[in-house]
Amino acid sequence: MLTSWLDWHRGTVREKCAGLGPGLSSAAPLPTSPLMSIGGVVSHLRWVEHYWFEVRLLGARDRAPWSPDDGDAEFRVGGQRPLADLLDEYDAQCARSREITAKLELNSSARTSGDAERPATLRWVLMHMAGETARHNGHLDILRELADGRRGR
Template sequence: MTRTDVPATWDERTMLTTFLDYTRATVHAKCEGLSEEHARSAPLPGSPLMTISGLVNHLRWVEYSWIQVRLLGEEDLGPWTDEDPDREMRIAVETPLAEILSEYEAQCARYRELVASLDLDTPAKEPIRDGTHVTLRWILHHLIEETARHNGHLDILREMADGVTGD
C-alpha cells in the first residue's frame, strides 16, 4: 500500500481521497510489527477500551457507519448496541490484529470504488443528529479528520507499547 499525501492531480476529489487513503495507510504503518500483546494492551488507566486493536476496529466500523448506514441508508448491522455503544472497541481484543487490519483494508477498497462512482454532492440518505443530510464531500472530510485524530492516539499507544515512533 502506497502511503503518500501528495495527490496525482489537484482536483477536489483526488485531494480528498488521497488524504483519506494516506490516513488509512498510516493506521497500517502504526501497527506494523506490533505484537498481539501490545495490540490488546490498554495502558491508560482511565481508558480501558483504548487499545490499538480497538482503535483500528473502531475506524473500520466508523467508515461502515458513515458510508453504508448514513450515506447509503442501509440497515445498521454494526456490533454496537444500546447497552454497549463501544462494543467494536471491546470485541477487538478477541480478534487477531492482522485480521482486523485485513478487514479494514478490504472495506476501504470497497468504499474507494463506491466513492469514485458518486458525485461529491451526493446527499446522505440518513440525517445526522440535527436533521441535516450531509454530502459525500462532508463525509470524506469527516473520515479524514476522525482517522487522523485516531492516528494520533495510535502513535501514542504504539510508543507506550514498544517505543516505536514515526510519522
C-alpha cells in the same frame, strides 16, 4: 484531493501497526480509557467507515457491533481479536468505501439522516473521515509507543 488525503491517513493506520508483537494490540495502557487499545482503534475505524459510507450515504443496515446498551462494543471486540484480522477487515472496508465514493458526486446527500445536527454529503463524509482517521492515528502513535517503544514519524 479529498480521497487522496483520506487514503494517506488510511494507509498510515497500517504503518502504525506494522511489526507489532503478538498480544500487544490488546493492551489498554491508559487508566482513564480502559477500552483504548490498538486493536480497538482499528476496529473502531473499520466500523465508522461502514457507518458513514454504507449506512449514512447508501442507507444500508448497520452491521456494527455497537448497540444502545454498548456504544463502545467495537473497541471491546477489537481488543479481543487478532490485529492481522482487524487490519484486513479495515482494508476491505476502506476498499468498499472507495467503491461507494467512486459512484457518487461530492454533493450527493446521505440517504439516511442520522444526526439532524450534521447533514451529510459525500464531501462532508470524506472530510469527516479524514479528520477522524488522522485523530485516531495520533492515538495509535501513543499506544504504539507505550506498547513497544516504537515512535511514529
